[in-house]
Amino acid sequence: MHRHHRAIDLAKAKRILKWQRDPEGMRLRILEAAKQEFAAHGLAGARVDRIAANADANKRMLYYHVGNKEDLYLEVLEGAYEKIRAEERTLDLEHLDPPEAIARLIDFTWNYFLRNPEFLALLNTENLAKAKHLKRSTKVKSMHSPFVEMIRAVVTRGVESGDFRAAVDPVQLYISIAGLAFFYLSNSATLSVIFGRDLLRKDARDERLAHMTALVLAALTGNSTDVFGKGRMSALLSAEQQAN
Amino acid sequence: MHRHHRAIDLAKAKRILKWQRDPEGMRLRILEAAKQEFAAHGLAGARVDRIAANADANKRMLYYHVGNKEDLYLEVLEGAYEKIRAEERTLDLEHLDPPEAIARLIDFTWNYFLRNPEFLALLNTENLAKAKHLKRSTKVKSMHSPFVEMIRAVVTRGVESGDFRAAVDPVQLYISIAGLAFFYLSNSATLSVIFGRDLLRKDARDERLAHMTALVLAALTGNSTDVFGKGRMSALLSAEQQAN
DNA sequence: CGAGAAATTAACCCGTTGGATAAATACTGT
DNA sequence: ACAGTATTTATCCAACGGGTTAATTTCTCG
Numbered sequence: 001m002h003r004h005h006r007a008i009d010l011a012k013a014k015r016i017l018k019w020q021r022d023p024e025g026m027r028l029r030i031l032e033a034a035k036q037e038f039a040a041h042g043l044a045g046a047r048v049d050r051i052a053a054n055a056d057a058n059k060r061m062l063y064y065h066v067g068n069k070e071d072l073y074l075e076v077l078e079g080a081y082e083k084i085r086a087e088e089r090t091l092d093l094e095h096l097d098p099p100e101a102i103a104r105l106i107d108f109t110w111n112y113f114l115r116n117p118e119f120l121a122l123l124n125t126e127n128l129a130k131a132k133h134l135k136r137s138t139k140v141k142s143m144h145s146p147f148v149e150m151i152r153a154v155v156t157r158g159v160e161s162g163d164f165r166a167a168v169d170p171v172q173l174y175i176s177i178a179g180l181a182f183f184y185l186s187n188s189a190t191l192s193v194i195f196g197r198d199l200l201r202k203d204a205r206d207e208r209l210a211h212m213t214a215l216v217l218a219a220l221t222g223n224s225t226d227v228f229g230k231g232r233m234s235a236l237l238s239a240e241q242q243a244n
Numbered sequence: 245m246h247r248h249h250r251a252i253d254l255a256k257a258k259r260i261l262k263w264q265r266d267p268e269g270m271r272l273r274i275l276e277a278a279k280q281e282f283a284a285h286g287l288a289g290a291r292v293d294r295i296a297a298n299a300d301a302n303k304r305m306l307y308y309h310v311g312n313k314e315d316l317y318l319e320v321l322e323g324a325y326e327k328i329r330a331e332e333r334t335l336d337l338e339h340l341d342p343p344e345a346i347a348r349l350i351d352f353t354w355n356y357f358l359r360n361p362e363f364l365a366l367l368n369t370e371n372l373a374k375a376k377h378l379k380r381s382t383k384v385k386s387m388h389s390p391f392v393e394m395i396r397a398v399v400t401r402g403v404e405s406g407d408f409r410a411a412v413d414p415v416q417l418y419i420s421i422a423g424l425a426f427f428y429l430s431n432s433a434t435l436s437v438i439f440g441r442d443l444l445r446k447d448a449r450d451e452r453l454a455h456m457t458a459l460v461l462a463a464l465t466g467n468s469t470d471v472f473g474k475g476r477m478s479a480l481l482s483a484e485q486q487a488n
Numbered sequence: 489c490g491a492g493a494a495a496t497t498a499a500c501c502c503g504t505t506g507g508a509t510a511a512a513t514a515c516t517g518t
Numbered sequence: 519a520c521a522g523t524a525t526t527t528a529t530c531c532a533a534c535g536g537g538t539t540a541a542t543t544t545c546t547c548g
Contacts, residue, residue, distance in 0.1 A: 021514060021525055042372055044289030048506060058527055059507085065525095069506070123434055124368045128286055131433035141437065165468050171439060172455040175428055182431075183423030189375035190367055193385065195415060211416040218463040224409050265495055265544060292536060302497055304538085309495095313536070 027065045029055040034062075035076045039118035042125045043073055074133045077126060080119050081140045087112060093150050098158030099217055105151070106213050110181045114205070120186040147174050155220075164220045173216075180212045271309045273299040278306075279320045283362035286369045287317055318377045321370060324363050325384045331356060337394050342402030343461055349395070350457050354425045358449070364430040391418050399464075408464045417460075424456045 033055035037046045048069055052059040066072050091108055093101040113120055126134055134140055151170035158164035184191070188199045198204065218224035277299035281290045292313055296303040310316050335352055337345035357364055370378055378384055395414035402408035428435070432443045442448065462468035 023525070026525085040372075042286050042288055044286055045372075047504095049504095060509095060528090061526070063507070121372065123431060124372065127431050127433045128284075128289075128365065128368065129433075131437050134434055134437045141440075145438070166462075169451075169455065172452065175435065175452075176424055176455070176459060179423045179425075179427030180420055181423075182427045184419055187367060187371050187426075189371045189373075190378055191419065193375050193378045194389070196385075207413075208416065208419075211413065211420070215420060215460070215463045218410075218466070219459045219468065220462075222462070222466050222468060224463065224466060263496065263543080267495065270495085291534095293534095303536085304498085305496070307537070 023065070026055070026057055026061060030057060030062055030065055030072075031076060031079060033057075034066075034072045035080070035118055035122075038073055038076055038125060039121035042121075043069075043129060046073070048072075070133070074137060077122055077133060078137055078139050080116075080122050081143055084112060084116070084119060085143045085145060089146050091146075091150070093154055098154050098161060098163045099221055101154045102158075102217060102220060103213050105147070105154075106177055106181070106216060107209065109177055110209050110212065113181050113185050117185070120182060123182075124186060145174070158220065165222050166220075168220070177212070177216060180215070184208055267309070270299070270301055270305060274301055274306055274309055274316075275320060275323060277301075278310075278316045279324070279362050279366075282317055282320055282369060283365035286365075287313075287373065290317075292316075314377070318381060321366055321377060322381055322383050324360075324366050325387055328356060328360070328363060329387045329389060333390050335390075335394070337398055342398050342405060342407045343465055345398045346402075346461060346464060347457050349391070349398075350421055350425070350460060351453065353421055354453050354456065357425050357429050361429070364426060367426075368430060389418070402464065409466050410464075412464070421456075421460060424459070428452055 030051065033051045034046075036054065037051045041047070046069070048062060049059055051072070052062055055061070062072060066075055088108075091104070093104060096104060148170050151173055155164060155168055155170060155173070159167050184199065192199045199208070214224070274295065277295045278290075280298065281295045285291070290313070292306060293303055295316070296306055299305070306316060310319055332352075335348070337348060340348060392414050395417055399408060399412055399414060399417070403411050428443065436443045443452070458468070
C-alpha cells in the first residue's frame with residue numbers, strides 16, 4: 001500500500017499545498033488503488049475508504065470518476081483482462097520450433113502470473129461471485145485470448161513435423177498450462193504451510209517452472225530426456241525470468 | 245441454502261412447536277451452515293446472521309457453541325482439511341500398476357473436488373488471507389497428506405518396473421495433479437464465460453478428466469497412444485465417476 | 489420433585505461502511 | 519475579468535453487521 005511512483009509522490013505533494021485538477025491522473029490512481037484493494041481483500045472485504053486514501057483522493061472522487069463499488073470493481077476486472085490480452089498478443093510463437101513455442105508459452109504464463117499476482121486474486125474473487133460481473137461485461141467477452149489459436153497452430157505444426165506425437169485440444173492445453181502455474185502461485189500461501197517450505201523462493205520457483213515445462217513437453221513430444229531430473233531446461237527458458 | 249437432510253427438517257419442525265436441547269446437533273448444523281456461507285461468500289462476505297438462520301439457530305448460538313466469526317471460519321477450514329485427509333487415506337494405490345495408480349489418483353482428486361466445491365472455495369479464501377489462519381492451526385499443520393509418500397512410492401515402483409521413464413519430485417507431481425483439476429473447477433465460472441461454453445456439463449467434465457489423465461500419463465510413461473484423441477480412457481477410470 | 493446447570497431465545501448496542509449532499513475551489517472559454 | 523463548469527473537499531446519515539446482555543426454557547440428577 002505504499003506509494004512507489006515518483007509521479008504520484010509529486011502529485012501528492014502539490015495537492016497538499018493547494019490542490020489542483022488532474023482528472024486523468026486521479027482516475028488512474030483510483031483504479032490502481034482499487035486494483036490493489038480488491039486483489040488484497042476481495043470484493044466484499046475491500047473498503048471504499050481505503051481505496052480513496054491510497055489513491056490520495058477523497059471518497060467522493062470514486063463515485064465522481066468511476067461509480068459505486070461494483071462499478072469500480074468491474075472496471076478493475078476489465079482492465080486486468082485487457083492487460084493480459086495485450087501482453088499475450090505480443091507473444092510470437094510462429095517462428096519457433098513447436099517444442100520451443102510451447103516452452104515459451106509456459107514461460108510467459110508463469111512469469112505473467114508471477115509479475116501480476118493481483119490478476120490471480122481478481123480471478124478468484126470473480127469466480128467466488130460465479131462470474132456474474134464478467135457475464136455483464138460485453139467488453140471482456142469480446143476480448144478473445146489469442147492463445148487458443150496460437151496453440152492450435154503450434155500443435156498442428158508440431159504434429160506435422162513429427163515433434164509432437166498426438167494432437168491435443170488447444171483449449172484443454174491452455175487450461176492445463178494456466179492451471180499448472182495458477183494453482184501453484186494462487187495457493188502458494190496454504191501450500192507453503194502444508195509443505196513447510198516457502199514455495200515462492202527463487203529456487204522453488206525455478207524448480208516449478210522446470211517441472212511444468214518438462215511435464216507438458218514430455219507429454220507432447222514423448223521425449224523426457226532428463227527433464228524430470230535436475231535439468232533446468234535453461235536452453236528453453238526465455239529472458240523474461242532473468243529479472244529476479 | 246435450502247435444507248436437504250431429513251434429520252434437519254425434523255429438527256426444525258420440532259423446534260417450531262417447542263424447542264428442545266440438542267447441543268451436538270446444533271453444533272453440527274452451525275458448522276455446516278458456516279461452511280456453505282464461507283464457501284459461497286468468502287470470509288469478509290459471509291454473514292453471521294445468515295449462518296444462524298441457515299442453521300435454524302439464533303445468532304447467539306454461534307458464539308455459545310463455537311466462538312466469533314473467525315473461530316467459526318477456522319473450525320470450518322480445519323474440518324475441510326480433516327475430511328479430505330481422511331478420504332485420501334482410504335485410497336490404496338499399492339496394489340495397482342503404477343500407471344493405473346496415477347490414473348486412480350487423478351480420478352480421485354478430480355472427483356473429490358467435484359463433490360466438494362466448498363473445499364476449493366475455502367482454500368481460495370484462505371489464500372486471500374495469506375494463510376494466516378492455517379499458520380495458527382497446529383491441527384492442520386499436523387495433518388500431513390498421505391499423497392506425497394504414496395506418489396513417491398508409486399513413482400519409484402514405476403521407474404523400477406520400466407513403466408515410467410524418469411523420476412519426478414512427488415511434491416511437484418502432487419501440485420500438478422491438484423492444479424490441473426483445481427484450476428478448471430475453481431475457475432469454471434469465468435472460464436465458461438471466456439470460452440462461451442459450460443465447462444461443468446457432463447461431457448465437458450469427462451473430457452477434462454480424460455485430458456488430465458492423458459497428459460500426466462503420457463509425460464510419465466512416454467506412451468501417448470491415442471490418449472490425446474477421443475479415447476476416453478474408460479478402462480483406467482474408477483467407479484467413482486459413475487455417480488453422475 | 490425441585491434446584492442448579494446447560495442450552496436457547498429475544499432484544500439491544502454501537503462502530504463501520506457505502507453512499508449522498510452541499511459547499512468550496514480551480515479551471516476554461518469568451 | 520468573469521460566468522459557468524469541472525473538480526475536489528468537508529460532513530452527514532441510514533443501514534448493516536458483529537458481538538453482547540439478560541431473561542427464559544429445558545434438562546439432569548440428587
